[in-house]
Amino acid sequence: MCCEVAVLNLFTGFVGVVAAVTQMVQGNSQGDLGQIRGGGFILLFAFTYLWVAANNFLNAGGRAFGWSECRSGGGSRGHRDRVGVRDPAAREPVRLLGNRTLAPG
Numbered sequence: 001m002c003c004e005v006a007v008l009n010l011f012t013g014f015v016g017v018v019a020a021v022t023q024m025v026q027g028n029s030q031g032d033l034g035q036i037r038g039g040g041f042i043l044l045f046a047f048t049y050l051w052v053a054a055n056n057f058l059n060a061g062g063r064a065f066g067w068s069e070c071r072s073g074g075g076s077r078g079h080r081d082r083v084g085v086r087d088p089a090a091r092e093p094v095r096l097l098g099n100r101t102l103a104p105g
Contacts, residue, residue, distance in 0.1 A: 003056070003057075005056055006052075006053045006056035006057050007053075009049045009050070009052045009053035009056065010049075010050065010053040010057075012046075012049045013046050013047070013048075013049035013050035013053060014046075014050075015046075016042055016043070016045055016046025016049060017043065017046045017047075017050075019039075019042055019046075020039040020040070020042035020043045020046055021039065022039075023035050023036075023038055023039040023042065024036050024039030024040070027039060
């Protein structure tokens with residue numbers, strides 16, 4: 001599953017870069033600052049897709065995105081350790097932000 005997602009992210013990222021550069025070049029030739037800005041915003045999304053694809057290909061773990069627990073194997077330990085989420089099979093209190101807890105119900 002990792003490689004299929006990485007290929008789609010890579011494709012989407014490259015399409016975004018081509019679309020953004022095309023829009024920026026056309027905006028520059030027409031003197032339209034709005035098109036240049038729009039191309040810049042598209043580049044932000046395109047580089048994000050490329051970054052995620054690189055992380056998937058290199059098996060980097062995704063810590064920069066806060067995905068370390070989601071990608072750790074999906075075990076119940078990683079599920080219980082996230083803030084505000086409780087494993088339905090565990091009879092533990094739900095930890096919220098701060099020191100408050102909710103009793104299992």
